Amino acid sequence: MECVIAASPASYTTIDGEHRHELEIKRSRFITVLRRVETEDEARALVAGLRKEFHDARHHCSAFVLGPDRGVQRSNDDGEPSGTAGIPMLEALTKRETAPGAADLSDVAAVVVRYFGGILLGAGGLVRAYSDSVSQALATARLIPRRRMRLFAVPAPHAGAGRLENELRSAGLTVLGTGYEERGALINVALADQPEVVEAFHARLAALTAGGPAPEPRGTKWVDLA
Structure with a gap:
């Protein structure tokens, strides 16, 4: 059987530095921090730093995508019901169109810090909240083609x-x-x-x-x- 090796991409898009955005849904605060990173260690350092900065928050959910070919993709629900936070955040990164028909965003880490407002959102509500938090942050971040x-x-x-x-x-x-x-x-x-x-x-x-x-x-x- 012939093995076909995909060509490495010649371009992709990332973000400029760090960007923050806040969203309130049913009294819960969702603070999104986007940062340009190039390694898993840098992405994890962002999470660790935000845990200290927002030490009284209930959740620090995260997702990141790395490399020109977007070969490294990770997500973490950090105590939210499985699949309701990290994966929707990761999909918001990987499916973001940086140009019509082009979803090539990479070298980006996203952390959503949640302060619980006392009202349960349900699984579907959490998925929408975490996805929208990252999507809205990306909509106002400066994108850089590479x-x-x-x-x-x-x-x-x-x-x-x-x-x-x-x-x-x-x-x-x-x-x-x-x-x-x-x-x-x-x-x-x-x-x-x-x-x-x-x-x-x-x-x-x-x-x-x-x-x-x-x-x-x-x-x-x-x-x-x-």
Whole structure:
């Protein structure tokens, strides 16, 4: 039987830093904290920190999704009836459309702190409350697209580096900065990790430098685009 390996995604979306949102339902307070994280340890540290900050709350339910392929997904009900908190929170993260038809949110941890208001919500009410808490927080959070980029260092003489950097920016390329060394400058450029994009870059650079030194490949890197 042939084994098909799924290609790693070239882009995904995350959030900017930390974001908080509060919702009140039948006198219960649902305080949602979203934070950009890259590891399980960072996600768990968020939960631990909020347990201390909101030490008198009854529940600190959590969910997180990590990695460009969203390969790590975890949730925790923290004492709420099984399946009424963590899983709805996780689904709110994984099903969130960051663009029409695109659900690619990742590197995000969500914690919902609940202060019980004395009125039971029932299983269905809890599912809606935890799902809505995360969804409403995401609706007001700033989203950041990320793309896997090919990195190149473009050699340039000191005197011409500024002009060439401006021309590369004007051509729509992502310039990460310029480093100056004794032998000359190196303009660091990031390109979408696609063969046709790299080919077009080489052609454009050759035209700008009249066939000057070839760019030096520097591997790949995930880059925030906003």
